[in-house]
Amino acid sequence: MARVKSQKSQKRRKTFVRFLPIYILMLPGLIYLFINNYMPLPGLVIAFKQYNAGKGIYGSPWVGLKNFEYLFTTSDAFVITRNTILYNVAFIVINTTLAIAVAIVLSELEGKRKKVYQSAILLPNLLSTVIIGYLVFAFFSVENGFINNTILKALGKDPVSWYSEPKYWPFILIFVSAWKSVGYNCIVYLATLMGFDKSFYESAKIDGATRWQQIKYITLPLLRPTIIMLTMMAIGRIFYSDFGLFYQVPMNQGALYSTTNTIDTYVYRGLLQMGNVSMSAAAGVYQSIVGFILVLGANLLVRKIDRDSALI
């Protein structure tokens, strides 16, 4: 019995010694995470307190879930939750599909032009959303916009009051999101594609496989782990929304709220005047917890289907 134990601990020590260099390698990164993410984490309690600077975060009185109420009691709760989730689902599906498609097309092209394409589609990602908001305005302005002044005029149609018609905005926002992020997102897929073993394709070609078949039977299956991982990370943030995209791009137009108001913009607008630190922290906690539960669920599912692709 004792021998077994000592054998075990000996083995453990051996493993530890073997992996010691790995732990040393990981240490700086872990320390950074500790400083950047874990040290401020206890501050989350602020969401359950009525913050008073005089008493400090930890000295402020507890108020339970009171700070969360405003997220649920409002008549807009359904709209903002629906918008946040639906837009995120649309972004996950559309942006991922486009990014993969562009990566595949790009990976098979050759020559100098490929570089031009690749740099060009990345550029939108370098613009701040405020600027993007004005560029969108340049196209959709009622009086001077290109769409009304040039395109609709040429088609002989009446000008449209874009900024007071909520029905157009899901399309505009999804387009803007894709415009901004496809170039960026396709980098990961492109890198993964480049790392594939070329011999698969060569033997497939010899067997007479068409391009489409190669993509379907080789490329996509090989990309699967990456796709799953990126999608899972996106699911974790499904209750968050890109504030700039939903606030700056529709120019904060009230008439568009039914299709542009998300949890983040709602919280921002509601708390701007009150400046309530606790209530805004509560929104963050709510978003994180929902994301956390969803991603754990998704991970469980993936583990059952494909053990290796699971995140954790």
Next chain:
Amino acid sequence: MKTREDKIYSFFGHLVMTILTLLAIIPILLMFISSLTDNATLLQNGYSFLPEKWSTYAYEWVFTSSSSMVIKAYGMSFILTATGVVCSLALTTCLAYGLSKKGLPGRNVLTFLVFFTMLFNGGLVPTYINYTTVFHVKDTFFGLLVPSLMMSAFNVLLMKSYFVTGVPDEILEAAYIDGANEFQTMWKIAIPLSKPIITTVAMFSGIAYWNDWNNGYIYLTKRTDLYSIQNLLNRLMQNIQALTQNANNMAQAGEGLSQIPSGTVRMAMAALGILPIMIIYPFIQKNFVKGITLGGVKG
């Protein structure tokens, strides 16, 4: 030898990419053109590809009296991005490599701890208090460099997954048998095999550092001489907004401040922010592509 199918594929590939390129570039072209438009014309006729009256006033406005500030901010942006990318790559690669090690005790727990940071954070106020009262990064270069940007869990997991799938265990095992230690295997085998993902992560972190204005906004209040170009741009936009919203308080000697050509200057600053990238990017990309293809050649 190209088959007919290859040719068709290549033709459509170029066609699709040309369309996408135009879609991406046209609005940016518009941004450049509007930065070169006369401000009054812009207000009268709106944004236009062919403005009635051109003007370089927005750039003069930015440059005449403040060339040193803009140039300095460019310098800061470059130093920050370069330092940031190096630090970020070092931290990310080492951590990701460790997490990819099969059989590492505590691997799952650690991976979870990394992933957890993607979902939860302490929020702005606690983070600020942590960095200013414990680490004193306020009004220093570290205020730009360290908070939130230095290592993202996203990049770590991305790289970890590449190490797991892209670096075959057999090769690593072979290296151990040859007597290589952990550092050597990582440096000589895992990293060269993972060049595509390393260049990708380098690029992501570079873009994040170049685009960031939030750290400067929060952590630099007195040392505005440390501002990067994005901080300058953001500051300008915020000041324009503050002036617009508080136009009624513009009292007595308000002469001057109220007369910023806001529409065109905004675009000019954005153009100044993106221009260096457009110039340098081809060089970065050359190496980027090289990195990818080198990594791709393997047995």
Next chain:
Amino acid sequence: MKKKVAAIFMASIMACSMAACGSSGGSSDSSKTDSKDKSTASSTAENGSGEVEKIIVSFPTWTGAPADTEKVQEAINDITRDKIGVEVELSITDFGSFNQNTTLALSANEEIDVLACVGFSYQTGIQQGYLSDLDENDLLATYGPDIAEAVGQDNIDACRVNGVLYGLPSNRDIAQGRGCAAIATEYLDGIGYEVKSDDEIVKISLDELNDIYAQLHEKYPDKEVYRPTTGSMSQFSNVDSLGGNVFGVLLDYGQNLDVVNLFESDFYKNYCARLYDYNQKGYISADASTDTTAVGELVKAGTLMSYTTGGKPGIKAQETTLTGRDMTIFQTLDDYISSTSVAGMPWTIPISAQHKEAAMKFLNECYTNADVANLLAWGIEGTHYKIGDDGLATYADGVAASNSGWNHSMGWMMPNQFLTHVWEGNDPDLWTKMKEFNTNAKVSKASGFSFDSTNVANELTAVQNVYNEYQTSVEYGFVDPETGIAEMNDKMMTAGLQKIIDEKKAQLAAWQEANK
């Protein structure tokens, strides 16, 4: 001219980089200015100990710290060091980021001894516990004995919240001329309109204003006649926004303390109907709600003819500089001091202050010492400004708006503007007129009431969101008020508007009881 304009803005952007190597010169100039000391002996008496306390004074300017911040700071210190044993460090931030930076700094307990609540809400500051009680240990009475005389005890009391004094009001244009429209004079000339008054602000009726707009539109059909902004409704009303929001207001210049729902009032209906009418007639651009360009800039560019403003002495000069065109100011309503306006932008001592007594001593100087007030407002005499023969201040020799190291246009924010020199181009009696303006204005009966939103925070966020959703379309006249207002009101009621109104009623009644 344009270059100068550019220069001054960027000069201040550069300020901070240069501040690092700023010299401590300039002190010689200030010592020359004769110190007609208005402060009483009590403050000088404190000086005995010989120990100098250093305090941090924080306020925003439009473009951050001016280039000569250190010089001005040194000049102020030359006065205060000997007199009250206090040295200041001016911590000046951009207006746009002031709120965020201050909130964070106070949360982290970073030292700020004196804070201007400008762009940083006084109400929020109190509710989140950032500000300290100025009566505690008789701080105000002991170390700021002259402040009450300078701004008036009534005004100080108007800054009390639940009886506690957290801030000191400043001397400025507390009243606001309601219902004012600025119209570029050249267009008035174009329609042959003659101003029948020598007054700076021309009083007319709303019908006359509508008539002018009709003529302007006929004569200049391509130009936008009028551009509303988000503040227009309250500027063009006799409404008292209790507690700084329009959810539960007093009508009729707050002359009776009856809290009503603005959105069910006749005033609101008529206002929106007028704007709707403007829209039907094509006075307002279809982009009005989207385009955020400042109205002054639009007038300058020649696309807009008129906008709403708040009347006060000196407004004509101000709007004229702002737009670069001669402006005529019309007023259709009365001058008015609303319940929130006295306590709108007070000076405070935050909880993170390390030297509260020194801070109060310094504030006392700001309120009473003309030299300090002038330094804060205009900089150093001889370096930044000089006094012309007419007794008005103007740029010093060799200095212009473009290269002045201290030209922040924030004089109105400083504690006691009335002690400072009047700037060239204004009426030499500006401050006297301003005082009269404040005295003669109608005062809300609820002046000094402040609303604690803690109990209705949930409702407030929801109602605020509804208001944001409808405000521009209803108040800019893009939708028919008959249906639009009702729809908004119904939605607000669902979101809890009545609860906010009831809470306001209750708090106002309690306040009234306490202030009998």
